[in-house]
Amino acid sequence: MPDLRLGVLGALEVHVDGQLREIPAGRQRAVLSCLLAHDGHPVSADALIEAAWGAELPDNPPKALRTVLSRLRSHLGRDAIELGPAGYRLTVDAVDADEFVELLERAGSLDAAQAGGLLGRALALWRGPAFGEYAEAPCARPLAQHLEQLRMDAIEAHASAQLQTGEPGAAVAGLELLLADQPFREHAVELLATALYHAGRQTEALQRLRDYRAVLAAELGLDPAPDLAALEGRILGHTLPPAGAMGSGESPGSGGLGLPHWLDTSTAFIGREDELADLVAAVARNQVTVVTGPGGVGKSRLVAEALSALQAEVGGPISVTELATVRSGGAAAAVADTLGLRPDAASVTDDLVEFLTAVPHLLVLDNCEHLLDEVGPIVTTVTRRCRDVRVLATSRRRLGVGAELQVPLGPLRLPEQGATTGVQGSAASVRLFGDRVRRLRPSFALTADNTAEVVELCRRCDGLPLALELAASRTATSGTAEVLDRLGADLAQDEPGGLGAVVAWSARLLEPEQRELLDCLSVFAADFSGESVRGVVVHLDSWSGDATSALAELVESSLVAHHLSGSGSRHRLLEMVRVFAARSLAESGREQEVRAAHAAWVRDVVTGIRADWSRVDGAEVSERLGRCSAEVVGALRWALDADALALASDITQAVGRCWHWTPGLALRDLMIEVGERGLLTAGPDVAAGVATGAFCTGERGDLVRAHSLGKAALEMSRDPDSTAIAQVALAVAAMYSGDLDTSAHWFRAVSTRPELIGEGNTSLALLACYRDDLASARDHAAVALAAGPSSGDHSHAFARYAAGEVEARTDVARGAELLAEAAAEADRVDAEQVSRVSRIALFALLVRDRRPADAMPLGLRLCADLRRVGAWTQVWTLLRMLAELLTDHGRWSDAAFFLGAAQAAASAPPPVGADIERYAVLRARLSDHLGAGVLGQIEALAAGTARAQVLSRAERVLADLASQA
Numbered sequence: 001m002p003d004l005r006l007g008v009l010g011a012l013e014v015h016v017d018g019q020l021r022e023i024p025a026g027r028q029r030a031v032l033s034c035l036l037a038h039d040g041h042p043v044s045a046d047a048l049i050e051a052a053w054g055a056e057l058p059d060n061p062p063k064a065l066r067t068v069l070s071r072l073r074s075h076l077g078r079d080a081i082e083l084g085p086a087g088y089r090l091t092v093d094a095v096d097a098d099e100f101v102e103l104l105e106r107a108g109s110l111d112a113a114q115a116g117g118l119l120g121r122a123l124a125l126w127r128g129p130a131f132g133e134y135a136e137a138p139c140a141r142p143l144a145q146h147l148e149q150l151r152m153d154a155i156e157a158h159a160s161a162q163l164q165t166g167e168p169g170a171a172v173a174g175l176e177l178l179l180a181d182q183p184f185r186e187h188a189v190e191l192l193a194t195a196l197y198h199a200g201r202q203t204e205a206l207q208r209l210r211d212y213r214a215v216l217a218a219e220l221g222l223d224p225a226p227d228l229a230a231l232e233g234r235i236l237g238h239t240l241p242p243a244g245a246m247g248s249g250e251s252p253g254s255g256g257l258g259l260p261h262w263l264d265t266s267t268a269f270i271g272r273e274d275e276l277a278d279l280v281a282a283v284a285r286n287q288v289t290v291v292t293g294p295g296g297v298g299k300s301r302l303v304a305e306a307l308s309a310l311q312a313e314v315g316g317p318i319s320v321t322e323l324a325t326v327r328s329g330g331a332a333a334a335v336a337d338t339l340g341l342r343p344d345a346a347s348v349t350d351d352l353v354e355f356l357t358a359v360p361h362l363l364v365l366d367n368c369e370h371l372l373d374e375v376g377p378i379v380t381t382v383t384r385r386c387r388d389v390r391v392l393a394t395s396r397r398r399l400g401v402g403a404e405l406q407v408p409l410g411p412l413r414l415p416e417q418g419a420t421t422g423v424q425g426s427a428a429s430v431r432l433f434g435d436r437v438r439r440l441r442p443s444f445a446l447t448a449d450n451t452a453e454v455v456e457l458c459r460r461c462d463g464l465p466l467a468l469e470l471a472a473s474r475t476a477t478s479g480t481a482e483v484l485d486r487l488g489a490d491l492a493q494d495e496p497g498g499l500g501a502v503v504a505w506s507a508r509l510l511e512p513e514q515r516e517l518l519d520c521l522s523v524f525a526a527d528f529s530g531e532s533v534r535g536v537v538v539h540l541d542s543w544s545g546d547a548t549s550a551l552a553e554l555v556e557s558s559l560v561a562h563h564l565s566g567s568g569s570r571h572r573l574l575e576m577v578r579v580f581a582a583r584s585l586a587e588s589g590r591e592q593e594v595r596a597a598h599a600a601w602v603r604d605v606v607t608g609i610r611a612d613w614s615r616v617d618g619a620e621v622s623e624r625l626g627r628c629s630a631e632v633v634g635a636l637r638w639a640l641d642a643d644a645l646a647l648a649s650d651i652t653q654a655v656g657r658c659w660h661w662t663p664g665l666a667l668r669d670l671m672i673e674v675g676e677r678g679l680l681t682a683g684p685d686v687a688a689g690v691a692t693g694a695f696c697t698g699e700r701g702d703l704v705r706a707h708s709l710g711k712a713a714l715e716m717s718r719d720p721d722s723t724a725i726a727q728v729a730l731a732v733a734a735m736y737s738g739d740l741d742t743s744a745h746w747f748r749a750v751s752t753r754p755e756l757i758g759e760g761n762t763s764l765a766l767l768a769c770y771r772d773d774l775a776s777a778r779d780h781a782a783v784a785l786a787a788g789p790s791s792g793d794h795s796h797a798f799a800r801y802a803a804g805e806v807e808a809r810t811d812v813a814r815g816a817e818l819l820a821e822a823a824a825e826a827d828r829v830d831a832e833q834v835s836r837v838s839r840i841a842l843f844a845l846l847v848r849d850r851r852p853a854d855a856m857p858l859g860l861r862l863c864a865d866l867r868r869v870g871a872w873t874q875v876w877t878l879l880r881m882l883a884e885l886l887t888d889h890g891r892w893s894d895a896a897f898f899l900g901a902a903q904a905a906a907s908a909p910p911p912v913g914a915d916i917e918r919y920a921v922l923r924a925r926l927s928d929h930l931g932a933g934v935l936g937q938i939e940a941l942a943a944g945t946a947r948a949q950v951l952s953r954a955e956r957v958l959a960d961l962a963s964q965a
Contacts, residue, residue, distance in 0.1 A: 002077045005094040008036050009147070010127025012134070014075065021075055027052040028072050031065075033131055035081065035090045036097075037140040042086035051139050096125045097147055104154055107161075111380055111402030116161030119154055123174075126151060149944070152178060152185065159191045164384065168198035183215065184941045186225050186949070193228075197235050205235055220938050221893030221930070225949055226956045268435050269305050271412045271428025276302065279407055280309045283362070283392050286405040287383050290368075290393045293409035295576050296466030299394040300366050302409060310362060314390060317361050323375070324367035324578075325525050325630075327637070331374035333665045335363065342665060342869045344700060349378060351870050353385045354948035358867060360388035368395040376400050411463030415455045429458040433468045433475075440476035453480040460484070466576060470506050473558035503580040506559060513545040514553050519588060521560065522581035523598045525634040527572040532631075535604060539597035542590070595638045599647055602628070602635035606654040613658050614755070618793025618829030625658055626830070629667055636670040645681055648674045649689025656692035656725060659759060660794040660831040663696075671696045675709050687713050687722040694729035698736060701873070701907070706733040724753050731763065738910055740767050758787035758795045765802040769809070770913045777806040794834070797825040801838040808841070812849045816842060836862070836871060840878055847885045855885060856962040863955045867948075875951060876901070876908035880919060882954055885961075887922060893938060894957055896926045900939030901950045 007013035012029055014021045023029050034051035035043055048069075049061045058064040069088070073081055082089055103122035107115040130147040131140045155178045159171035175192040178185065189212050196205035209224075209232045216222050223229075234240050269276075279302060283289045291299045307318060321338040323331060332348040341355055356363075363382070368375045372395070379391050380401045393399060398406050412429040430446070433454060437444045446454060457480060461467035474483045486505065507515055520536065521528070533551055537543040551571070554560040561572050573581065585591050609625050632651060639648035652671045655663065663671065675693015678686035691713035698706030706729060713726035731746035744767050751760025765780035784799035791799070801822035808815025819842040826835035839862055846855035859882060866875045879898040886895035899922065902908050911919050927935045942950065 004076060004080060004092045006092055007096045008131050009096045009125050011132035023075055027068050031068050032072060033134040034139040037143045040090060042084055042089045044087040100125050112161045112164035112384060116158060116165055119158035119161060122154055123158060156187050156191060163195055168195040171195040186228060190228055190231055193231060197240060202235060220934060222897060226952050270432045270435060272302055276306055279306050280313055282405055282407055283310055283390060284313045288379060288391045288401060288404040289407060290395055290399055290404050291407045291409055292395055292398055295396060296464045297409050297411060298465040299409055303364060303392060303394055314362060319361045320364040322366050323371055330666055331371045332378055337664045340868045349381055353382060355867060356382060356386040356389045358948045358952050362390045362392060365393040368393050369397050372399060414459055414463050429463040429468060430454060432465060433458055433472050436469050436472035437475050450480050453484055457484050470558055503577055506557060514550045517550040518554055518559060519581050519585040520594050521573055522578050522585055523595055526630040527570045529570055535601040536597050539600040599635040599639050602631050603650050606651055610654040610657050614792030622661055622830035625661055629664060633667050633670060640673060645678055646685040649678055649686045652692040653688035656695060660798060660834050662832045668696050679712055682716050684716060684718040687717040688725060691722050691725035691729055698729055698733040703733045703737050724750055724756060740770060743767055758784050758791035758799055762799045762802045765806055769806050772913055774809055781806045793829045794831045797822050797831050797834050801834055805841050808845050812845060816845050836874055840874055844881045847881050852885060856958050859958045860955060863951055867951055872907045873909055876905050879954060892926060892929045896930060896935055896938040897942045900942035904943035
């Protein structure tokens with residue numbers, strides 16, 4: 001077969017062995033274009049015949065097609081087109097469109113300089129409109145339009161890279177050409193104004209923004225996006241960051257730190273005053289700052305101390321992600337979880353970019369060294385695409401990204417050789433050591449008798465804070481001379497001053513029972529309680545000791561940190577201690593036994609929570625489940641690795657039956673994996689896991705797979721619980737698919753279970769309401785409310801929401817009251833989805849009841865909440881209702897924009913019931929008022945606007961309306 005290269009980024013081109021081969025115009029080119037448009041997938045003979053002849057068919061179409069294909073093969077080679085059961089397929093891999101897409105994907109995770117080079121290569125492949133004369137042919141149009149959209153995105157990305165590398169003049173030309181053809185691409189307008197400003201053409205930059213504002217208002221009746229309005233002010237005030245430093249501008253907004261328990265900062269912060277000031281200044285000046293240094297040197301503590309000053313210096317929200325216990329492949333999900341997002345696994349980084357573009361943060365990433373291959377690309381992508389985001393990381397090694405500023409952190413200053421006692425005592429390492437000893441033995445002081453020993457101990461610990469703290473804990477009970485004697489012998493076995501040696505030394509001082517327990521504690525994924533420790537060891541046949549006293553000794557030895565929280569006394573392992581204990585556990589040969597015990601304890605915990613779900617206060621059980629979710633993740637990972645699928649199924653079933661609690665991304669995906677793995681071993685002992693996986697798959701939006709898993713779970717189930725979960729999964733998948741009859745069938749089956757009467761009837765009430773069967777809806781809602789108290793707080797909030805939806809059809813005031821009560825109750829018990837749908841329904845009610853003053857602040861809250869959790873399906877529902885509100889206020893163009901955005905979004909649910917007619921009428925009104933041509937232009941603009949920018953527009957419009965009310 002000859003060397004073939006085909007081109008579709010312009011008029012159709014064929015190169016054979018490096019030489020241009022002319023394909024005759026007409027049917028051969030049409031058939032080849034149709035084959036190329038299917039991107040290597042088979043094409044039926046009928047489709048190729050239609051592409052070649054359209055409605056004017058020859059006498060014998062199949063024979064005529066074979067003739068065309070034979071002639072085409074004479075140009076391309078006999079093996080270039082193959083015939084299979086599904087039709088004809090091109091076997092050629094060398095297509096310029098594929099090369100273009102590959103270059104774009106590679107550029108997505110590189111720094112600006114490297115990305116700019118690849119994007120330039122990608123754009124150079126274009127010779128004209130994709131597919132040339134066949135761009136509007138039915139078979140080629142979808143791919144041609146997709147490629148054209150990618151081309152425009154690539155032009156913008158290339159210009160952005162040129163700005164970041166200090167080439168604003170080069171960026172201007174490509175953007176001018178793009179805007180000449182697509183004048184309403186707002187991101188291109190933003191980039192062009194920025195490039196003109198940095199090229200020394202401030203007046204032109206401002207004029208372009210003002211011209212765009214004028215044409216947008218005159219032709220479409222819209223205001224520019226919020227980012228463009230802000231850009232004009234920054235250009236006027238000369239506050240844009242310099243070219244080549246894009247992204248280092250100030251973060252808008254304000255807000256508290258909102259930090260989780262991260263690091264114990266209750267002890268004195270000693271000896272790092274200069275480093276603290278330097279770090280704050282570095283973060284203020286740079287987009288990516290990385291504190292590097294050896295383990296135990298105090299990187300995390302320094303960053304923790306800097307956060308309040310950074311809040312004042314750079315503003316905006318701060319998010320702290322602890323990566324020490326995150327496994328390979330989980331970095332992006334961990335950052336998303338910290339931000340409260342719930343994206344799909346396949347789009348985590350894109351969803352992070354969308355959120356952070358709209359809500360810039362200072363991202364603190366702690367302990368990155370074991371995830372550099374993941375963290376580097378994430379940081380590169382986020383900082384390249386989110387110009388107002390800053391990243392502050394701690395790592396034993398630099399991240400390796402182009403924009404990072406490395407801030408090395410060394411050990412604390414050691415005493416000077418031969419100095420006087422007073423000078424030696426002022427050294428930071430000695431001061432830290434003395435402070436930590438006095439915390440345990442207040443009478444301790446630096447004296448002429450012990451100064452030499454203390455100084456030597458600090459030197460032997462190499463000034464590392466963690467080593468000093470461990471040594472101080474022993475000095476408090478043993479004295480400096482004894483500690484120094486033992487330290488010397490133990491450190492001789494390893495690199496002097498190394499933390500592994502210091503931890504090993506401290507561990508060797510433990511009794512065997514305490515050492516064994518320390519190893520076991522390494523399996524905890526997060527902090528833990530004494531009760532948790534006892535819960536794990538009870539599953540260990542080999543354990544016969546006193547876990548409470550052994551844990552107390554580990555705390556006393558500073559090998560286990562202790563703190564108080566709202567849930568009581570909690571413990572955690574310092575990271576270096578965790579690493580040491582995990583290695584020791586693996587070497588002992590007991591790791592699988594201990595991890596199995598941990599997983600069995602997790603099963604006990606979640607089974608207990610599930611049993612309490614309907615009979616204990618909802619806020620309490622939600623808090624318990626959230627607190628142990630990291631342990632559930634760890635237990636499921638081990639169970640899947642160990643092929644303990646029955647145990648994994650038990651855990652996922654218990655979590656899944658905690659109705660209306662929303663798991664984090666990592667936990668949800670593991671629950672789905674349990675379902676998929678269970679399907680391979682089909683049997684009653686894994687049926688509940690498969691059913692729960694089906695439910696989670698449906699919530700993720702993969703409805704076909706959810707249906708398949710649900711049916712399989714139903715077939716293998718032999719117990720009522722597994723059957724019920726499978727029925728719920730099938731019902732939810734059918735409802736999301738718009739198949740209301742099938743959904744009602746399964747929910748009726750669910751409602752026959754006494755404990756699920758409330759859940760089943762709540763959903764049946766909603767389905768009846770969607771069908772406008774209000775009599776049935778009221779009956780089901782009444783049953784659901786009556787069953788609510790015995791079903792638990794979460795189910796009762798859900799029932800109240802459904803009752804509000806039903807009641808609002810005839811009594812708006814009572815419906816609004818029930819919906820508000822449902823949202824408040826859902827907030828209290830952390831029923832996240834119930835809270836959102838209740839408020840969306842209330843927003844619709846307020847809009848349709850002509851109560852804009854109440855609707856607008858609620859709409860603003862919903863925008864923020866939906867953006868945070870990535871609930872885009874519900875965003876589009878909200879924006880349809882916003883279009884109704886704007887129409888009532890005469891904001892015709894804005895209404896058309898948001899209705900068009902919802903109409904074009906792939907993730908938007910189709911309207912059901914009365915909403916079908918409502919939105920058809922609304923669009924007709926908009927067309928009558930604006931004219932079909934203008935409406936089409938606005939819809940095209942909306943369809944091409946990134947969803948995060950659509951949501952930002954909605955927030956701005958709602959704020960404008962609220963200010964005018």
